[in-house]
Amino acid sequence: MNCRQVRDALPLYVGADLEVGERARVDGHLGECADCRTQLEQTRAVFAPLRALGSTGAPVPDAEAMWCGIQARMGWKPAETPQRRTAPIGGWSIGLRRAASLAAVFLLGIGLGFASTFFPAKPSLPQPDWSSPHRDLAASRPETRVELPAFADYGFDEVQPVDTGSGSRRFLLWNVQPSQGAQLEAREARFGPGAVRFHLEQIRTVDHDDLVAGY
């Protein structure tokens, strides 16, 4: 075997995936060629950490949630969970407890009023029409603009720019809400520090539970 053949074989050699005869021939060459041994070490260095990263056998975050999800999808009744204690609150009488409940509702109402005054509701993003497979927004809302960082306010928890190479940019927006998905296309209008402004051009629903939008 020459050096080139050996180097071609290294990706399989490092994982012990060569057939026995071929492996022996590579071993023979490596015994005599320092350059190829260096190549081998470099190749090993790339692949060595992969096995450790597979997390085989590591606990699954939310394993119980996974099982509960399976039960729900099967229509199985979940296992009984221990009931919460329902002992009287500090031995209060029924009348006192009712009065306390009314007071709590009253205070909650005041609190909500306060909150809505000082923490107004999120601004409304032009919502995709989830029922329609295609919807061209360019005609109906030519001036719709969206500040990129504002997407966090609409439930998107991750924004990834993707260059399309066609003059426009698309963004993958990952949403915390499952079962809703849309691919949005937009014309880039302006870059600013930490912000990009777009004209919405099209919203297309996609059958996917993670990918929500591409701008």
Added chain:
Amino acid sequence: MQRDDAAVIRDCRDGSQDAFRELFDRYHKRAYWIARNMVNRHEAALEIAQDAFVRVYQAIRTFDLERKFGTWLYQIVVNLCIDHLRRLRANKEQAAEGIAEIAASQKGPLQRLQDLELRERVARVMARLPVKYRAVLTLRDLQGFSGEEAAEILKCNAATMRWRLFRARQLFKEFWEKTFDELPTG
């Protein structure tokens, strides 16, 4: 002593939810981590693993007890991952999630940080690979299946498997070196 899978599957066929839970306990970790390694997102991996178990249950009467249950389940997981990735059309880079929980165990903070960084690097390179190569690297290199097992899961013959593995490693190394090569250039 643990019952063999065939006995548990027979109980599943009789409608035992406890038996299915037993199968879940035996296989959910591997199913999840295959999906996680392939799609690189916790929520999506969880959903895919769940979906795979539901499909398995729905088809459990048709399962050939001579086969390995794990291979069947992982085939479904890999296929769901491939569908998922194709739907995403995501040969784009996907950032690794906050995956500190993976590196938990008894490692110190520095080691965990290094693990996390390495994971992110691997994920970035994996995301650039075509789906079929990502699948083969996940099974063989990340999850440690033998070549034969990986070929069975991917429903291909040994020669195809070896070719895909060769191309996958070749591309992985090429992308890795292009992206992260820190050696000074001459």
